[in-house]
Amino acid sequence: MLKHNNELKQESVDSLRGGKGTTGIIHLLEKDQFHNKGRLFSHMKLKPGVSIGYHKHEGDFEGYYILNGEGTYTEDDKKYSVKAGDFTLTEVGHSHGIENTGTKDLEFIALVLFE
Amino acid sequence: MLKHNNELKQESVDSLRGGKGTTGIIHLLEKDQFHNKGRLFSHMKLKPGVSIGYHKHEGDFEGYYILNGEGTYTEDDKKYSVKAGDFTLTEVGHSHGIENTGTKDLEFIALVLFE
Numbered sequence: 001m002l003k004h005n006n007e008l009k010q011e012s013v014d015s016l017r018g019g020k021g022t023t024g025i026i027h028l029l030e031k032d033q034f035h036n037k038g039r040l041f042s043h044m045k046l047k048p049g050v051s052i053g054y055h056k057h058e059g060d061f062e063g064y065y066i067l068n069g070e071g072t073y074t075e076d077d078k079k080y081s082v083k084a085g086d087f088t089l090t091e092v093g094h095s096h097g098i099e100n101t102g103t104k105d106l107e108f109i110a111l112v113l114f115e
Numbered sequence: 116m117l118k119h120n121n122e123l124k125q126e127s128v129d130s131l132r133g134g135k136g137t138t139g140i141i142h143l144l145e146k147d148q149f150h151n152k153g154r155l156f157s158h159m160k161l162k163p164g165v166s167i168g169y170h171k172h173e174g175d176f177e178g179y180y181i182l183n184g185e186g187t188y189t190e191d192d193k194k195y196s197v198k199a200g201d202f203t204l205t206e207v208g209h210s211h212g213i214e215n216t217g218t219k220d221l222e223f224i225a226l227v228l229f230e
Contacts, residue, residue, distance in 0.1 A: 002188065005200030028180050028202045029226075035207075037152040037228045041178065063156065065143050065224070067182065073117065085120030087143045092150075109180070109224055111144075113152045 018053030019097065021046070038113035045107050046071070046100040054097035057090050062112045064088045064098065069106035073098045133168030134212065136161070153228035160222050161186070161215040169212030172205050177227045179203045179213065184221035188213045 009027040016023040024045035031039060039060065046052070054074055064073070070083040075096045082088065082098070090096040092115045100106035124142040131138040139160035146154060154175065161167070169189055179188070185198040190211045197203065205211040207230045215221035
């Protein structure tokens with residue numbers, strides 16, 4: 001199955017997980033395509049100043065693979081600078097959030113799989 | 116957990132699945148990090164002319180999200196042109212392969228989850 005970019009499900013979510021601004025989401029897999037192994041495989045786009053609020057993962061874990069831009073990633077209350085090529089993994093029971101603190105769009109692939 | 120790009124496991128595989136040339140693989144999740152939900156979440160890099168050979172998925176399914184470049188994607192013996200932003204999904208029991216038929220590197224995210 002091939003979907004061109006304009007055929008993928010796109011969403012704009014305000015204040016995602018309590019964060020600032022509007023996060024753009026291109027859904028690669030839709031929920032019924034995961035064979036119950038996870039719930040998110042998406043290309044996320046945050047303009048400068050936009051953030052995904054700090055939140056805890058219970059029953060699942062999430063990776064972010066940074067494609068473009070830079071930002072501040074928070075995990076378990078520690079802050080890290082991230083940029084294109086970096087990968088973060090928030091294990092079951094841990095918390096994270098991310099903010100675009102740069103001047104370009106911050107884009108990353110997000111993958112959430114179940115515990 | 117944060118890994119900078121140079122801390123991620125990188126591989127160069129010749130003739131992947133019987134394809135041409137050498138495929139570069141940056142492993143985002145390692146096998147023991149999947150909680151047994153899958154086996155590959157990687158950034159793949161194919162130089163012009165390089166291909167991943169046509170192969171069948173049994174017991175798992177795979178998505179390719181094209182990040183850069185263009186290529187020819189084959190699924191169940193049909194050929195499609197793919198470019199940055201396109202997403203392909205090869206379901207359980209189906210076959211696919213991909214070749215960089217462009218002039219730039221073809222890069223994509225590959226995700227293999229279990230059935």
